[in-house]
Amino acid sequence: MSLETKQIATIRCLAADVVQKANSGHPGAPMGMASMAHVLWGEVMKYNPKNPKWIARDRFVLSNGHSCALQYIMLHLTGYDSVGLGDLKKFRQIFSYTPGHPEVHCTPGVEVSTGPLGQGISNAVGMAIAESHLAATYNKPGFDIFNNYTYVCTGDGCMQEGVASESCSLAGHLGLGKLIVLYDDNNITIDGETDLSFTEDVGKRFEAYGWQVLEVKDAINDVDAIRKAIKTGQEEKNRPTFIKCKTIIGFGSGKQGTHGVHGAPLGDEDVKNVKKKFGMDPEKTFVVPEEVGKAYNNVEAGSKCEAEWKELFGKYEAKYPKEAKEILRRFAGKFPEDWASVIPSYKPGDKAVATRNLSGVVLNALAAKLPEIIGGSADLTPSNKTALKCTTDYQKKTPAGRYMRFGVREHGMGAVGNGLHAYGGILPFTATFLTFIEYMFPAVRLAALSGHKHLFIMTHDSIGVGEDGPTHQPIEQMAIVRATPNVLMFRPADGNETGGAYKVAFEQEFTPSVLALSRQKLPQLKGSSIESVSKGAYILEDVKDPDLILIASGSEVSACVAAAKEMKELKVQVVSMPCFKLFDEQPIEYRRKILPFKVPIVAVEAASALGWYKYAHHTICMTTFGCSGKGAHCLEHFGFVPGKIAASVHEWYKTTGKEIMGCGLAVAAQFEPQAKRDLHYIHYKH
Numbered sequence: 170m171s172l173e174t175k176q177i178a179t180i181r182c183l184a185a186d187v188v189q190k191a192n193s194g195h196p197g198a199p200m201g202m203a204s205m206a207h208v209l210w211g212e213v214m215k216y217n218p219k220n221p222k223w224i225a226r227d228r229f230v231l232s233n234g235h236s237c238a239l240q241y242i243m244l245h246l247t248g249y250d251s252v253g254l255g256d257l258k259k260f261r262q263i264f265s266y267t268p269g270h271p272e273v274h275c276t277p278g279v280e281v282s283t284g285p286l287g288q289g290i291s292n293a294v295g296m297a298i299a300e301s302h303l304a305a306t307y308n309k310p311g312f313d314i315f316n317n318y319t320y321v322c323t324g325d326g327c328m329q330e331g332v333a334s335e336s337c338s339l340a341g342h343l344g345l346g347k348l349i350v351l352y353d354d355n356n357i358t359i360d361g362e363t364d365l366s367f368t369e370d371v372g373k374r375f376e377a378y379g380w381q382v383l384e385v386k387d388a389i390n391d392v393d394a395i396r397k398a399i400k401t402g403q404e405e406k407n408r409p410t411f412i413k414c415k416t417i418i419g420f421g422s423g424k425q426g427t428h429g430v431h432g433a434p435l436g437d438e439d440v441k442n443v444k445k446k447f448g449m450d451p452e453k454t455f456v457v458p459e460e461v462g463k464a465y466n467n468v469e470a471g472s473k474c475e476a477e478w479k480e481l482f483g484k485y486e487a488k489y490p491k492e493a494k495e496i497l498r499r500f501a502g503k504f505p506e507d508w509a510s511v512i513p514s515y516k517p518g519d520k521a522v523a524t525r526n527l528s529g530v531v532l533n534a535l536a537a538k539l540p541e542i543i544g545g546s547a548d549l550t551p552s553n554k555t556a557l558k559c560t561t562d563y564q565k566k567t568p569a570g571r572y573m574r575f576g577v578r579e580h581g582m583g584a585v586g587n588g589l590h591a592y593g594g595i596l597p598f599t600a601t602f603l604t605f606i607e608y609m610f611p612a613v614r615l616a617a618l619s620g621h622k623h624l625f626i627m628t629h630d631s632i633g634v635g636e637d638g639p640t641h642q643p644i645e646q647m648a649i650v651r652a653t654p655n656v657l658m659f660r661p662a663d664g665n666e667t668g669g670a671y672k673v674a675f676e677q678e679f680t681p682s683v684l685a686l687s688r689q690k691l692p693q694l695k696g697s698s699i700e701s702v703s704k705g706a707y708i709l710e711d712v713k714d715p716d717l718i719l720i721a722s723g724s725e726v727s728a729c730v731a732a733a734k735e736m737k738e739l740k741v742q743v744v745s746m747p748c749f750k751l752f753d754e755q756p757i758e759y760r761r762k763i764l765p766f767k768v769p770i771v772a773v774e775a776a777s778a779l780g781w782y783k784y785a786h787h788t789i790c791m792t793t794f795g796c797s798g799k800g801a802h803c804l805e806h807f808g809f810v811p812g813k814i815a816a817s818v819h820e821w822y823k824t825t826g827k828e829i830m831g832c833g834l835a836v837a838a839q840f841e842p843q844a845k846r847d848l849h850y851i852h853y854k855h
Contacts, residue, residue, distance in 0.1 A: 295588020
């Protein structure tokens, strides 16, 4: 048996052992993809196991994340400290570094969290965009500081998910020549053979996207063909490359080629038969022959590769100190000390402006200061107000540009944005209408799970959208975002709060933020400030011994201020609440100061009431979808104008509010412990 044959056999046998020991997982794809992994990790990719965050490394994304046993095996074989043989034995166990799908926060060497199919390949598009942009921005003659490839392994499931179609179409348009995808074409999904539901010619589809399409007809045995295809992909500079690798799922198993090896252990007897077939001892488990371990270990070669790059970067730093300093600052996630000084402030009497417009002003001020800000809109630039004046579009011929035209591809846009952040040195923003965040919500959720600092700019935030009607008027969207761990949901009420939302969002390290912004003009409020946003909620104007508190967000804050003035017989205090989570994170003393005991509290928001009862005794919120009409008419019809708010509150106060004042009925926010925004329930240490 040749060393190469033994190497590939070791991968396949380990895959069978890993899943069998866990009694859970997916052995089939790792066994079928072993030859592909052998070539990528053993020969092609540039990486250093001792420094998984080395800037110049090649990026690898396992888009078919259920096959993660393969990635963990390769991390172990190539010398990553994060995955020892003991970690392979703890596959899918609590507190292990080998979870059931790749998690970037958990396992050094994993670039992005994958599992929801189609997300990984879409992240990879973002990574390839990042590399091409940074190369165009910082590389100089003789100094290819950014010069890596992004490699992806993907499968039939990813090819069927719409998000992959969106992002891969964009990749073809942009001509991302350093993106190379290896497609595990095994014709099997959970239900059975793919011809039950999936009979398209995937290669022709990718040719139509503008990709170079290659084929390896026997990716189980023809290792040289895999090498040749990858080399051909590397030589293509103007198109991404898609390599159809014909494989057999579960190769070596008695159930190979069937859905029986997709998502279940092989069974002890079948595992033994696999080992017999590949010339391994059937009675031994988790075996890595000494010569195989030595051949795969990439510590020495990877360290040498990084040292050579560092030497190059040292010469670059001597010749281009400004650029080098900026690169290091960006990849450290640091901002210049005075970065927030460019955020504009407003005072009462300044003209009324829609918060989407105010957002555009802040975004442009910050983008001029921070070159790491890169992003765009899903074909809604004039509506989202996200155009960047300080730069040009990022296109195939202008990769140094920082404004992206994502087209009508919300889901792909969100996942690509996550990939931009995952690459490093980039602070991405993506934009659409708030109601369409549901198109891209899996990417928002993965941003939160992965800790991507990604700004989602969502305009047209309520029934105030008006004429476009209920299909475009968000109701439940903010409740969904607020319910998601590790996401800050901001709904600013004026210019100062908009600036404050950006400031807090940019100050985060591992938290994405969503901004919900109005289409209609809003006044600049007395008592608002940039700084107050960091508290989550604050009193706009103090009232001594209030009879009632109105608490609101966004456009309803100014309506509540006006309503309070109409209720002359009551002392009404108005609280602006731009961000629930930030308020939950305040000490209980502060929360009780803002929402004191024995004062009736009414929440007002032109959206679902879900979540508000934590802070209020009563709500004036939406209970139906909206309707088509002038924005002002919609707001009046549903009761979100000062007169109707005042009348509704007054009626409730007479019948119920006074009783609350007498009995002191509390709300949860007055008692709950100070919240801590932990990214995950397990704190991993590396």
